[in-house]
Amino acid sequence: MTTQQLPSQHPWKFTSSAEPGWHCVVSPDSSMLRSTWLFRLNLAAGTSYEVTDQRLELNAAVIAGRVIVHHQGSDEELAKLDSFYLPAGETVRVEALEDSFLYLGGAVYEGIGSYFVRHYDDELPLGEIRQVHGKPPYERQVFMTTNQEVPGSRLICGVTWGEEGQWTSWPPHQHSAHLEEIYCYFDIPAPKFAFHLGYTEPGQPMQAVPVSTGDCMLVPEGYHPTVGTPGVRSCYFWVMAAHAPELRRYDLAVNDPHYG
Numbered sequence: 001m002t003t004q005q006l007p008s009q010h011p012w013k014f015t016s017s018a019e020p021g022w023h024c025v026v027s028p029d030s031s032m033l034r035s036t037w038l039f040r041l042n043l044a045a046g047t048s049y050e051v052t053d054q055r056l057e058l059n060a061a062v063i064a065g066r067v068i069v070h071h072q073g074s075d076e077e078l079a080k081l082d083s084f085y086l087p088a089g090e091t092v093r094v095e096a097l098e099d100s101f102l103y104l105g106g107a108v109y110e111g112i113g114s115y116f117v118r119h120y121d122d123e124l125p126l127g128e129i130r131q132v133h134g135k136p137p138y139e140r141q142v143f144m145t146t147n148q149e150v151p152g153s154r155l156i157c158g159v160t161w162g163e164e165g166q167w168t169s170w171p172p173h174q175h176s177a178h179l180e181e182i183y184c185y186f187d188i189p190a191p192k193f194a195f196h197l198g199y200t201e202p203g204q205p206m207q208a209v210p211v212s213t214g215d216c217m218l219v220p221e222g223y224h225p226t227v228g229t230p231g232v233r234s235c236y237f238w239v240m241a242a243h244a245p246e247l248r249r250y251d252l253a254v255n256d257p258h259y260g
Contacts, residue, residue: 012032012219013218014031014216014217016184016214016215017040017042019042021049022049024038033182033220034220035241035242036105036106036107036180036239036240037056038104038106038184038216040101040103041100041101043067043094043100043102045065045097045100046096048094048096049093050092050093050094051086051093051104052086052092054088056107057087057113057154058086059085059086059106060083060102060104061237062079062081062100062102063081063103064186065098065099065101066079066080066098067102068095069084069094069095070092070093071115072090078117079119080120081120081143082118083118083157084115085114086115089109090115103186103237106155108153108154112151113153113155118145120159128148128149129147136166137163137166139163140166140168140234144157145159145237148249152248154243155240155248157237157238157239158237158238159235160236160238161234161236162226162227162234163233164230164232165227166227166233168234169224169225171256171260172224172255173224173255174221174222174224178249179241179242180218180220180221180241180243181238181239182219183224183236184236186213186235187233188234190213192229192231194210194212194227194228194233194234195227196208196224196226197209197227198219200221203256203258203259205223223256
């Protein structure tokens with residue numbers, strides 16, 4: 001697609017539900033996306049939910065609360081920003097120890113990838129999992145929940161947060177031909193907000209959309225920087241899905257040459 005603006009009949013902002021239970025936030029059937037699904041799971045303390053899908057690989061990140069994940073006889077406690085990867089056809093039971101909220105990204109499973117749990121660790125040495133990108137005023141922290149180096153079919157996912165009032169995903173970049181993405185915002189309780197920008201032509205920003213916790217921005221194509229407002233950090237769980245397994249790579253992004 002080479003249009004100068006995103007088609008209005010296909011909204012690119014989806015607000016996820018905070019109601020209890022399992023919610024399909026966005027899928028290829030409901031959006032411009034070709035390869036990416038997003039779900040949200042809200043559990044009250046003491047309740048549980050079985051997560052499974054016969055077609056999709058899933059990567060879940062705990063956004064708030066604490067849960068126990070039961071998988072084939074193993075029990076693992078997960079806290080905020082901990083995550084798990086679930087291949088298609090397998091089941092986990094997520095039990096909430098306190099009121100909890102998870103985002104889950106999905107993509108078609110191609111038989112590559114095995115179940116694992118990853119605990120958030122802000123003291124992990126910089127490398128494949130914990131990363132720092134950019135420099136002030138666009139330095140951001142990244143923690144990979146499913147990185148390219150671990151076996152997977154199409155998903156690459158992680159959490160990112162910038163500094164207060166600063167940019168992330170800068171310089172603006174795009175990976176339209178090979179991968180698409182969803183940014184799932186958190187830790188920005190309304191009426192606080194950040195801005196998500198989207199545009200398709202280099203050097204021609206088009207949309208600046210206010211986002212708060214629960215808002216999910218599609219990136220089917222184009223450039224997609226974000227910025228916090230004063231006192232607000234841009235924080236999001238991002239779900240990237242390759243259009244084919246061989247395209248599940250970091251190095252396909254192209255920067256906007258006007259803002260490098």
